Amino acid sequence: VTDSITVLITGPPVLVLGDSVKFCHGSTFTFNAQNPGSTYLWNDSTTNQFLATTNPGKYWVTISNPCGILTDTVKLVTEYPILNLDLGNDTIICQGQSLFLNGDYNGAFVWWSDGSTDKTLEVTSTGEYYVILSNSCGVWLDTIYVEVQDIPVFSLGPDSFVCNSAIEYELSGPAGLDKYLWSNGDTSRVTRVLNTGAHWLEVTNKCFSYTDS
Numbered sequence: 003v004t005d006s007i008t009v010l011i012t013g014p015p016v017l018v019l020g021d022s023v024k025f026c027h028g029s030t031f032t033f034n035a036q037n038p039g040s041t042y043l044w045n046d047s048t049t050n051q052f053l054a055t056t057n058p059g060k061y062w063v064t065i066s067n068p069c070g071i072l073t074d075t076v077k078l079v080t081e082y083p084i085l086n087l088d089l090g091n092d093t094i095i096c097q098g099q100s101l102f103l104n105g106d107y108n109g110a111f112v113w114w115s116d117g118s119t120d121k122t123l124e125v126t127s128t129g130e131y132y133v134i135l136s137n138s139c140g141v142w143l144d145t146i147y148v149e150v151q152d153i154p155v156f157s158l159g160p161d162s163f164v165c166n167s168a169i170e171y172e173l174s175g176p177a178g179l180d181k182y183l184w185s186n187g188d189t190s191r192v193t194r195v196l197n198t199g200a201h202w203l204e205v206t207n208k209c210f211s212y213t214d215s
Contacts, residue, residue: 010039014070019063022077026139030056031078033063040067081137084110089133089146096209097152101125103133110135126150153210154179158203170194173201181206185215 018036025031033053035042043064044053053061055078062075084107095101105112106121113134114123125131125148132145156176164171174192175182183204184193195201202215 012037012039012067012069015040015065015067015072015074017072017074019061019074019076022079024079024081024138025058026137027080027082028056029138030054033061033076035063035065035074037065037067040065042066081110081139082108083139084108084135084137084142087133087135087142087144089131089144092147092149094149094151094208095125097150099126099150101148103131103146105133105135107135108137110137151207151209154205154207154212156205156212156214158201158214164198170196173203175203175205179205179207 015037019033023031031054033055035051035053042049042051043066044050045060045062046053053063055061058078058080060075060077062073064071064073087107089103093101101124103114103123103125104121105114105123112119112121113136114120115130115132116123123131123133128148128150130145130147132143135142154176158173158175162171172192172194173184177191179191182189182191183206185200185202186193186195193203200215202213204211204213206212
C-alpha cells in the first residue's frame with residue numbers, strides 16, 4: 003500500500019497587491035492575491051485567488067491561512083491612449099533663447115532624445131528632438147526640428163576693378179535669408195549695378211541683421 007501527502011510550509015500572509023496599479027481604459031485588469039494555501043475574501047465577496055475587473059477604484063482582499071490573517075488594499079487607476087501628443091511644428095529660435103518642449107501627458111513615462119526623463123526638455127541648439135511616451139495603453143513618439151539662428155555673417159568678396167563702367171555687374175548675397183536690402187534699393191538676393199563705387203548689402207534672418215560692403 004502506498005500513500006502520499008503534500009505539505010505546504012508557509013508563514014503569515016504577506017502584502018502583494020501594492021499601493022497603486024494602472025491599467026488601460028477599456029481593458030480588463032486581474033489582481034492576484036498570491037499567498038498559496040490561503041483563503042481569500044475580496045471586497046465584492048468573491049473568494050478566488052484572482053479578481054478580474056474593468057473598473058478603476060479601491061480594492062481590498064482579506065487573506066487567511068493557519069499562520070495569520072491580513073487585509074491588502076490597492077488603488078486601481080485608469081490610463082488612456084495619448085492621442086494628442088504634439089511637440090509642435092518645426093520652428094526657429096534666436097541665439098540666446100530657449101525653447102521648452104512639453105512631455106507631461108497624464109503621468110505617462112517620458113523618454114527624450116537626449117536620454118533624459120524629465121517632463122520638459124530645454125532646447126538651445128539646432129537639431130531634431132523627439133519624445134517617447136508610454137503607459138499601460140501603449141507607446142507614442144513625436145519629433146520636432148529646431149533651428150537656432152545667429153547673426154548671419156557673410157562677405158561680398160574683395161574689392162573689384164572693372165574695365166568698362168558702362169557694363170552691368172551682378173552681385174549676389176547669401177541664400178536662405180529672410181530679407182535683402184542693397185545700397186541701390188533692390189530687395190532681391192541678386193542685384194545688378196552699373197555705377198562704380200561702394201555697394202553694400204544688408205541681410206536679415208528671423209533674429210538679426212548684418213551688413214557687408
